[in-house]
Amino acid sequence: MILAFARYYYAAAKDGLLWRVFAHVHPKFKTPDFSLWMQMLFSIILAWSRNLGQLTSLVVFSGAIFNMLTVLAVPLMRVRKPHVIRPYKVWGYPWTIIIATISFLIILSNNFFDDPVTSFIGLGIPLIGGIVYWIFKYYYHPINTN
Structure with missing residues (x-):
């Protein structure tokens, strides 16, 4: 995988x-x-x-960030594109979104207080990826600016 x-x-x-x-x-x-x-x-x-515990912490922290962003994309896309036909419904919406977001925030804060250095690295890697994405999208590839 x-x-x-x-x-x-x-x-x-x-x-x-x-x-x-x-x-x-x-x-x-x-x-x-x-x-x-x-x-x-x-x-x-x-x-x-890093040792195995730190690597696991790094993976959990980064994964929780991306999973939380995926969950938060559901209401965001419903607001931004209300006219799009959705072939399925989110069960328990909006409560499942709220519960999942709170759960991810608990995981992130627990991981942060347990190992702040690894958590900052886990936050820095996606941040660097976002910066590289932005540079390539707007500087090297200005055609796709929308």
Whole structure:
């Protein structure tokens, strides 16, 4: 499953939101080889710099951020695009959104107080990703500004 993340870098590079070298595909195996190598290098750096508990904390913290943002996207998209037909309904809306958001905030705060350094790293990685995304979207790829 973790190797699937290299496909994200590949797709971002194909869309012009990351350096083109990340879109390179191995001629024989048809895999995004540069993306896999960069992911491997980053994973080695993380494994050498943290212990297993810190790595787990990092994954939980970053994952909780993204999961909470996904949950919060439901009411946001309902407000921004009320005319879109939705093929399914969120059970217990809006209470399930509120309960899930509070649960993620509890997980994030618990993780933060337990290991603040790793939590800041877990917050910094998506922040750096957002900055890189913004730079590529508006500086290197100005066509997609909407």
